[in-house]
Amino acid sequence: MKNKTTFNSKAAELFDEIKDKREKFYAHPDNSEKYFDQILTFLQRTIKLNVQCYRDSYVRRRVEAIMSRLSLETYKQFQQWLYSPLFDKNVFIKGLTINVTEFFRDIGPFRYLEMKILPELLDTKLRQGEETLRIWSAGCATGEEPYSLAIILDWILQRKNLKARIAAKIIATDLDPIPINVGIKGCYSLQQLKNISQESLRRNFDHLFGDKYAIKPHLKEYVDFQQHDILSGQKNGVYDIIICRNVLIYVNKDDQITILKLFWESLNVPGYLILGKTESFPLFYNELFRYDNLNEHIYIKMP
Numbered sequence: 001m002k003n004k005t006t007f008n009s010k011a012a013e014l015f016d017e018i019k020d021k022r023e024k025f026y027a028h029p030d031n032s033e034k035y036f037d038q039i040l041t042f043l044q045r046t047i048k049l050n051v052q053c054y055r056d057s058y059v060r061r062r063v064e065a066i067m068s069r070l071s072l073e074t075y076k077q078f079q080q081w082l083y084s085p086l087f088d089k090n091v092f093i094k095g096l097t098i099n100v101t102e103f104f105r106d107i108g109p110f111r112y113l114e115m116k117i118l119p120e121l122l123d124t125k126l127r128q129g130e131e132t133l134r135i136w137s138a139g140c141a142t143g144e145e146p147y148s149l150a151i152i153l154d155w156i157l158q159r160k161n162l163k164a165r166i167a168a169k170i171i172a173t174d175l176d177p178i179p180i181n182v183g184i185k186g187c188y189s190l191q192q193l194k195n196i197s198q199e200s201l202r203r204n205f206d207h208l209f210g211d212k213y214a215i216k217p218h219l220k221e222y223v224d225f226q227q228h229d230i231l232s233g234q235k236n237g238v239y240d241i242i243i244c245r246n247v248l249i250y251v252n253k254d255d256q257i258t259i260l261k262l263f264w265e266s267l268n269v270p271g272y273l274i275l276g277k278t279e280s281f282p283l284f285y286n287e288l289f290r291y292d293n294l295n296e297h298i299y300i301k302m303p
């Protein structure tokens, strides 16, 4: 009981300290809205990054995280960094994005893909005499999501004896080139592979050295990595399944609609859209998609 009280009062002290620091930060004239708006304008104009499409609190937190990493104390100093030879577009993009991901993250949709969506889609393809299956992993970060899809897809194609008949591709895209390069290499540590069983590790990865493993070449072949901004509204192909998880949460409601329209236009019929655990549609967008699986946030395209 005593420990709990001590912990609570320590936490309250820390909270007050942070609040105090933030108030002082925003009261400083070099952190006025004028400077923050100028930062946004620069980024929009110079690096053509649609920062205004992201939630204001999100961009603010990310800008402040970059400032802290660069030891810059005010928005004014940050703005001076933007106009100096030290400015690096990739440092900014890296700081804006959060690339956290893992193999088979929130496993539910992967199970549903394996048990229902992929077998049904493949049956439809066979009935219609089609030979391609295309999946888009939008906001793929360091590649764990598209490679998880490749593992399932390869397993099903093998089980159904369809590897020679169906040409399957997973297009993995992200705004940020740095995690994409990690995905292209396809090498992960045991910590990053914590959701993979021993049996799956043996079947799907080659041991390199120490705790490093590489995704097997036949799985790597399914995945093409590309840099692409889903806020650009630009189509990059036509797909049977689009998986875009834990990306929309950072985007304004209005711009989420632009993205959902892009996904609708990029899907075949039948076509599935898989969103993240905490992501859903604005209600009035029911005419574009309907729920296929409410629990797993999986939608099917309305023709």
Ligand SMILES: C[S@@+](CC[C@H](N)C(=O)[O-])C[C@H]1O[C@@H](n2cnc3c(N)ncnc32)[C@H](O)[C@@H]1O
Residues within 6 Å of the ligand: 097, 098, 099, 100, 101, 102, 105, 138, 139, 140, 141, 142, 145, 173, 174, 175, 176, 179, 228, 229, 230, 231, 244, 245, 246, 247, 276
């Ligand atoms: C939190 S990670 C999610 C990774 C993976 N989808 C998952 O759920 O595990 C979000 C990713 O979205 C990417 N992202 C953010 N804005 C984007 C945009 N406009 N276009 C494409 N990718 C974007 C980030 O670079 C980051 O890699």
